[in-house]
Amino acid sequence: MRRGRLGATVAEILVWQVALSVLWLVLISTVDPLELFVGLGCALVGAVAAVAARRAVSGR
Amino acid sequence: MTDTLLLISLCAVAATATAAVLVRDPARQALVLSVLGLALAVLFTVLQAPDVALSQLAVGSALTPLLILLSVRKVRRRGRREEDGR
């Protein structure tokens, strides 16, 4: 069960990261490799926060 | 055109600031302060100072009301307890 839940969490973080990266692309004006790299980093931070928030609320 | 816009936003800030002073209850004053923050942000934007407007928006829209209302809640709970205590 532990591996199952870990897999689910990682998947959820990835989904959130992709969504937030798309949001980052919409926000920035010029697109270049450094912006994408910083965007992916910020999206990862946002994704981890989103999953942590959801689990804190659902009481697990 | 920008002068009329400047005049309007100045009047809005003046009106909101006066309202903020006239409202005495802290909880209701937090509401008027939030609208004052919005009026100030418009004034700063019209005066071509977006950074200052962004600071005002970031702080004034959610942070200041939260701080004021938490303080009001703490003071009110202490007040109510003193009445029970007596």
Next chain:
Amino acid sequence: MSRRLRMWILAVGALGFAALFCAACPRLPAFGGDSHPYGERAVRAALAHRTANVVAAVNFDQRAFDTLGEESILFASVLGTVVLLRQTREEREVPPAPARVPLPVRRYALLLLPVALVVGLYVVAHGQLSPGGGFQGGVVVATALHLLYIGADYRALERVRPVGVYEIGDAAGEGAYLVLGLAGLVAGSSFLANTVIGYGTFNTLASGGIVPLLNMTVGMEVACAVVVLLARFLDQAVEIEEESGR
């Protein structure tokens, strides 16, 4: 020092100030005119270091030492709040009651939290390109974290937000600002000088040399400081109660 005497001193001081102020005003350039002596120099210095947002250039390049002062003021005020609002002996900590929040608000808060976080980080990262910067972005990030308190209850927020980590982040942000300043000294020029790192190409994320880095440290420091500040206010308002025994 009777009240009347204090009023007289105030009147004299105010009169002196009024006189000097009125003497100075006529020499100011007309409002909205085209001669901006300070503005032209600031824009020229900002463009020399290829920083698109002149305000960020003034904040973090030309007058970075003042920003260090402002940052220390924020740090000291949060420190003061932590000391003042600590839990005293006769107060006890009550675990916060779970609040009943309508379902749509909870979903909205959970969806908005990551979006607001990314918007805050976007504002911090693009401080030297578009309006924004470390302070504004830091406040947005900190407010985003507190969506959990609004969407759920304080118990959920506490589970996600270990205050100790944010206190360390607060101090680390302040320290990082100083270290970046010392890097200028180590590189042989003056404290907080913008000569250490290349200026990159104009209007890109890496432009402006030390400005984006200082923006990030200020962003981290302000975000952590506001989280610690709100933590103290929330503790006092929601959790800490006086001993009802007396």
Next chain:
Amino acid sequence: MNAWLVCASLLLVAGLLPVVWGTARGPLGHRVVAQNCGTSVVCLVMLLLAQGYERPAYTDLALVLAVLGPVGTLVFARLLSGELDEEPRWGRAVTALTVAATAPVVIASCAATGPGRAAVKVVFIGVLLAAGNVIASRTLSGAHRNPTETRYD
């Protein structure tokens, strides 16, 4: 004579001054609804000013306000829930009006910016603002009816 600035000043006069009047007077329930409406009005004014001054960077102001504005109203609804006495009859109408006002402003500024990421950004701001406004006003109206009626998880 910039049409955008004319619209911005009209919206400012028609929107912000009644909001200030509504926030400073009347029962608490009316005031919070007025504050919620004020956030939307100023966010739309920011979008119009961004177009009027031809500075796309100003849309960041509207973005931050669209994100944090409704949160401010939710803070009021959450911490003043005990005192929210009665909801104004015109509460729903005002929310519908502001959401309806969001659409033309967003469509107009999208048309002006032309297709591309900037237009998507403006649409995103509009959607965020409308959603926040609706959620906040529903919370305010929900606060009056007994809590059991609103669905809880």
